[in-house]
Amino acid sequence: MAIQSIKLPDVGEGVAEAELVEWHVNVGDMVREDMVLAAVMTGKATVEIPSPVEGEVVWRGGEVGDVIATGTVILKIRTAGEGGDEEAEEPARQERPAVEDKPAAAAPAERPVLPQQPEPPPPAAAPSGVPSGGPPRAPGERPLASPAVRLRAKDAGVDLRQLWGSGPAGRITHDDLDAFLQQGSDAPARGGLQPNKAITEIKVVGLRRRIAERMALSKSRIPHITYVEEVDITALEELRARLNADQKPGRPKLTILPFLMRSIVKAVADQPMVNSLYDDEAGIVRQYGGVHVGIAAQTPAGLVVPVVKHVEARDLFDCAKELLRLSDAARNGTAQREELTGSTITISSLGAMGGIVSTPVINHPEVAVIGVNKIAVRPQWDGTQFVPRKMMNLSSSFDHRVIDGWDAATFIQRLKVLLEAPAMIFVEG
Amino acid sequence: MKDIACKLLVIGAGPGGYVCAIRAGQLGIDTVIVEMAKAGGTCLNVGCIPSKAIIHAADEYAAAAGMAAGRNAMGIHVAEPGIDFARTVGWKDGITGRLSLGVVNLLKKAGVKALVGRARFRDGKTVEVETETGLQVVRCENVVIATGSAPVELPVLPFGGRVISSTEALSLPDIPKSLAVVGAGYIGLELGTAFAKLGSKVTVVEAQERILPLYDAALTQQVAKRLAALGVDVLLNARVTGLSADGGALLVETPKGDERIAADRILVTVGRRPVTEGWGREELELDMEGRFIRIDGQCRTSMRGIYAIGDVTGEPMLAHRAMAQGEMVAEIIAGRRRNWEKVAIPAVCFTDPEIVSVGLSPEEARRAGYEVKTGQFPFAANGRAMTLVSEDGFVRVVARADNHLVLGIQAVGAGVSELSAAFALAIEMGARLEDIAGTIHAHPTQSEGFVEASLKALGHALHI
Numbered sequence: 001m002a003i004q005s006i007k008l009p010d011v012g013e014g015v016a017e018a019e020l021v022e023w024h025v026n027v028g029d030m031v032r033e034d035m036v037l038a039a040v041m042t043g044k045a046t047v048e049i050p051s052p053v054e055g056e057v058v059w060r061g062g063e064v065g066d067v068i069a070t071g072t073v074i075l076k077i078r079t080a081g082e083g084g085d086e087e088a089e090e091p092a093r094q095e096r097p098a099v100e101d102k103p104a105a106a107a108p109a110e111r112p113v114l115p116q117q118p119e120p121p122p123p124a125a126a127p128s129g130v131p132s133g134g135p136p137r138a139p140g141e142r143p144l145a146s147p148a149v150r151l152r153a154k155d156a157g158v159d160l161r162q163l164w165g166s167g168p169a170g171r172i173t174h175d176d177l178d179a180f181l182q183q184g185s186d187a188p189a190r191g192g193l194q195p196n197k198a199i200t201e202i203k204v205v206g207l208r209r210r211i212a213e214r215m216a217l218s219k220s221r222i223p224h225i226t227y228v229e230e231v232d233i234t235a236l237e238e239l240r241a242r243l244n245a246d247q248k249p250g251r252p253k254l255t256i257l258p259f260l261m262r263s264i265v266k267a268v269a270d271q272p273m274v275n276s277l278y279d280d281e282a283g284i285v286r287q288y289g290g291v292h293v294g295i296a297a298q299t300p301a302g303l304v305v306p307v308v309k310h311v312e313a314r315d316l317f318d319c320a321k322e323l324l325r326l327s328d329a330a331r332n333g334t335a336q337r338e339e340l341t342g343s344t345i346t347i348s349s350l351g352a353m354g355g356i357v358s359t360p361v362i363n364h365p366e367v368a369v370i371g372v373n374k375i376a377v378r379p380q381w382d383g384t385q386f387v388p389r390k391m392m393n394l395s396s397s398f399d400h401r402v403i404d405g406w407d408a409a410t411f412i413q414r415l416k417v418l419l420e421a422p423a424m425i426f427v428e429g
Numbered sequence: 430m431k432d433i434a435c436k437l438l439v440i441g442a443g444p445g446g447y448v449c450a451i452r453a454g455q456l457g458i459d460t461v462i463v464e465m466a467k468a469g470g471t472c473l474n475v476g477c478i479p480s481k482a483i484i485h486a487a488d489e490y491a492a493a494a495g496m497a498a499g500r501n502a503m504g505i506h507v508a509e510p511g512i513d514f515a516r517t518v519g520w521k522d523g524i525t526g527r528l529s530l531g532v533v534n535l536l537k538k539a540g541v542k543a544l545v546g547r548a549r550f551r552d553g554k555t556v557e558v559e560t561e562t563g564l565q566v567v568r569c570e571n572v573v574i575a576t577g578s579a580p581v582e583l584p585v586l587p588f589g590g591r592v593i594s595s596t597e598a599l600s601l602p603d604i605p606k607s608l609a610v611v612g613a614g615y616i617g618l619e620l621g622t623a624f625a626k627l628g629s630k631v632t633v634v635e636a637q638e639r640i641l642p643l644y645d646a647a648l649t650q651q652v653a654k655r656l657a658a659l660g661v662d663v664l665l666n667a668r669v670t671g672l673s674a675d676g677g678a679l680l681v682e683t684p685k686g687d688e689r690i691a692a693d694r695i696l697v698t699v700g701r702r703p704v705t706e707g708w709g710r711e712e713l714e715l716d717m718e719g720r721f722i723r724i725d726g727q728c729r730t731s732m733r734g735i736y737a738i739g740d741v742t743g744e745p746m747l748a749h750r751a752m753a754q755g756e757m758v759a760e761i762i763a764g765r766r767r768n769w770e771k772v773a774i775p776a777v778c779f780t781d782p783e784i785v786s787v788g789l790s791p792e793e794a795r796r797a798g799y800e801v802k803t804g805q806f807p808f809a810a811n812g813r814a815m816t817l818v819s820e821d822g823f824v825r826v827v828a829r830a831d832n833h834l835v836l837g838i839q840a841v842g843a844g845v846s847e848l849s850a851a852f853a854l855a856i857e858m859g860a861r862l863e864d865i866a867g868t869i870h871a872h873p874t875q876s877e878g879f880v881e882a883s884l885k886a887l888g889h890a891l892h893i
Contacts, residue, residue, distance in 0.1 A: 146857070146858045147857050169859065
C-alpha cells in the first residue's frame with residue numbers, strides 16, 4: 001500500500017495558481033486511472049485534472065472556490081502497489097487543509113517532502129468520521145431536541161418537526177429555534193401575499209468570480225466615456241439578406257457582426273489608437289497592427305469573450321465562420337484558453353435584446369468596446385418626407401485616459417459611414 | 430351538604446394525581462383532589478417506598494448475617510444478628526406516614542382542597558364523593574382520572590389467608606419461614622429477594638422461561654446468579670394449579686413434573702390491573718384501549734374535559750410516568766401548550782443487583798430499524814465497585830451507528846438505580862456517544878462505567 005499525492009499541475013503558460021471549481025471525487029471514492037478528479041479554472045478556461053493512478057481517495061486539500069498554487073498537493077490516493085511517495089503507515093484521516101507544511105518542507109528531506117505528515121487520528125474521532133451536522137431526519141423520525149428547547153417550542157406554538165437541527169446528530173438547538181422564531185414572528189396570518197424571507201447564499205466562484213474581478217478592475221481603473229450614434233443599416237441589411245439568400249456550402253449565415261468586424265478593421269486604419277492595450281502600470285499604450293476582436297458571448301455559466309484573431313486578414317465569411325466556431329466552443333465550455341484571451345478591441349452585442357442604448361464596460365486593458373443595440377425600423381426624414389429605415393444604435397465606450405472624445409467620435413463616425421454604405425467596407429486601399 | 434364547584438377535580442391522590450393537583454394549584458387553578466385511602470397512593474403507601482424500606486432492612490440484616498457467618502471479605506465479624514420484624518415494619522410505616530403527611534401538606538400549601546372518600550361519576554361534569562360526613566357533590570370543568578392500579582388476582586389463588594399480594598407482604602407480622610412467590614416480575618423478585626435475605630426459604634414460580642421477562646437476558650442473568658447464591662429456588666415454565674387441600678402448599682406444574690411447594694405464605698405478583706371499576710365509569714362514554722382508558726398525547730380521553738393519567742392509562746405502570754403526565758395535564762388545563770414528548774421513561778428494578786434501563790435495548794433498537802453500536806463495561810473493572818464488594822454487573826450503552834446518538838442505556842449492579850438520572854438526562858438531551866465520552870465522570874465512582882461503556886462503543890475504552 002502506498003499513498004500517491006496528486007499535485008495541481010502547471011495548467012497553462014505562466015499560470016501560477018488556479019481556482020478549484022469542482023471536485024469530481026470524495027474521500028473514500030475508488031478512482032481509476034484517467035478518471036477526472038477535479039476541475040480548476042485559470043483565466044476563463046476550465047482544466048480537468050485526471051488521475052494518474054488507480055486507488056482510493058484518502059484526502060482532499062481545499063474546497064471549491066479555493067485558489068491553489070501550482071504544485072500544491074490537492075489529493076492523496078492510496079494505491080495498491082509500492083513506490084508511492086508516502087508509505088501508508090496508517091490510514092490518513094486528517095481533514096485539515098494543507099497549510100501546516102512549513103516544518104516538513106524545512107526538514108532535510110529523507111523521503112519526499114509532504115505537505116502534511118499523517119497524524120494519529122484525534123482520540124474521540126470515530127473511525128468513519130462522524131458527520132457533525134448529522135443526516136437529515138428520515139420521514140417520521142422525531143426531532144432531536146433537549147427538553148428545554150422542546151418546552152420553549154411548545155410555548156411558542158412551534159412544531160419542532162418543521163425545524164432543521166444544526167447541532168450534533170441533527171439536534172435542534174436554542175439558536176435554531178431562535179432563528180426559526182425570528183423568521184416566523186412577523187409573518188402575516190395565513191392566506192394573502194406572503195413575504196419571502198428566504199436568502200440563498202450563492203458562492204461566487206469560477207467564471208462568475210473571474211467576471212466579477214474583471215468588471216471591478218475595468219470600472220475602477222478606466223474612466224469610461226460612452227458615445228452613442230445611430231446608424232442607418234437599411235442598405236447593409238439588404239446586402240446581408242442577399243448574401244444569405246445566396247446559400248453556398250461552407251458559408252455560414254451572416255449576422256451583422258462580421259460586417260461590423262470588417263468595418264472596425266477599416267476604421268482602425270484611420271484611428272489606430274482605439275486598437276490598443278493600455279498597460280496603465282507601466283504607462284505604455286501598445287498599439288496593435290493586428291485587429292483581434294473579442295465578442296462578448298453569453299454562456300450558461302456567464303459571460304465569456306472568445307476572440308477572433310487577425311480580423312484584418314479574414315474576409316467576411318471567414319470572420320463569420322470563425323465567430324460561429326468560437327461562440328459554439330464557448331457555449332459548450334470547450335474553448336481553449338488561447339481562444340478566450342488576446343483581444344485588442346471588443347464587440348458587445350445582445351442581438352434582439354440590445355435595447356436602444358447601453359454603457360458597455362471596457363475589457364481591461366483594452367481601450368475601446370463597441371456596443372451593438374437592437375435593429376428597429378424607425379421613420380427618418382429624407383428631406384421631403386418620413387421614410388421607414390432600419391436603424392441601429394452603436395453605444396461605445398472608450399478609455400478617456402488615452403482616447404479623447406474627438407477621436408472616439410471620429411472613429412464611430414467612420415464606422416457609421418462604412419455601415420451605411422457597405423460597399424465601402426469591401427473597397428481596398 | 431353544599432355542592433363544590435371547581436375548575437379541576439383530580440380523582441386519586443397517588444403520584445400522578447397529587448402531582449397534578451399541586452401543579453394545578455401552583456398555576457392558580459381552583460383544584461379539588463379526592464382520595465379514598467391515604468394520600469400518596471400505591472407508590473407511597475404499599476408500593477415503591479415501603480418495599481424499598483423492607484429491601485434495605487433485608488440488605489442490612491443479610492450483611493450482618495454474612496458477617497456473623499464469617500463470609501465478610503472485609504474481615505468484619507459480629508455475633509449472631511437478630512431482627513425484630515415488627516419494629517422493622519413499624520419503621521417502614523413511619524416513613525410512609527411521614528411521606529403521606531408530607532403530600533397532604535404540599536397539597537394544602539398549593540391551595541388544593543382535599544376530600545377523603547370514594548368518588549363516583551354522576552356525569553362527565555359531576556362527581557359524588559362519599560365522605561365520612563356525607564355525600565359531597567363536586568361540579569367541575571375538568572376531571573383527571575388517576576385511579577391507579579391494583580394487584581392482579583389469580584383465579585386459582587384468590588387472595589386471602591396465606592395467599593397475599595404485595596400490599597400484605599409489606600406489612601407481615603413476622604418473617605415467614607417459607608415463602609412462595611408466584612410471578613418473577615420485578616415486584617415478586619424484589620420482595621422475594623428481601624425475604625430470602627431475612628431468612629425465609631423462598632421459591633419463585635414463573636410461567637415464562639426466564640425471570641424478569643421484560644428485560645434482556647444479559648441483565649437478568651446477574652439477578653438469577655444472585656438468587657441462586659441466596660438459596661432461592663426458581664421454577665421456570667411453571668404453572669400454578671392451586672393450593673393443596675390443607676392449604677399449606679402450592680401446587681405447581683413444571684416441565685419436570687408436578688411439584689408441591691410447602692409455604693407459610695404465598696405471594697402472588699403476576700402483574701397489576703388498572704382500576705377502571707368502582708368509580709362510575711359506566712356513567713361515562715370513555716373509549717378503552719384493552720384494559721386501559723384510551724388517551725391521546727395530551728392525556729385527554731374520548732370525552733371533553735376528562736383526562737386520565739398514570740397506571741389506569743397503560744404501561745409502563747411507573748410512578749414517575751404518572752407524575753410527568755400529571756404535571757403536563759395541570760399545565761394543559763392552565764392553558765399552556767403541552768404534549769407528551771418524552772423520549773424515555775427510565776425503569777428500575779430494585780432486585781439484587783439492581784437493574785436500570787432507559788431507552789431502547791440493543792434488540793429493541795435493531796427492531797426499530799437502527800443500525801446500532803453498543804458498548805458494555807463490567808463493574809469488575811471498576812475500582813469503586815471493588816471497594817463496595819459489588820463487582821457484578823455492567824453498564825451498556827446503545828447508540829445509532831451512523832451519528833452515535835444514544836438510544837438506550839442499561840446497567841445492572843449494586844446501587845445502579847442512582848445512575849438512572851445520568852442515563853435519562855443523556856437520552857432526553859439527545860446526547861451522542863462523544864458527549865458522554867467527553868464528560869468527566871468523577872473517580873472513583875461506579876458512574877465511570879458509563880463513560881467507559883461509551884468509549885467502548887467508540888472503540889477506545891481505557892480501562893478494559
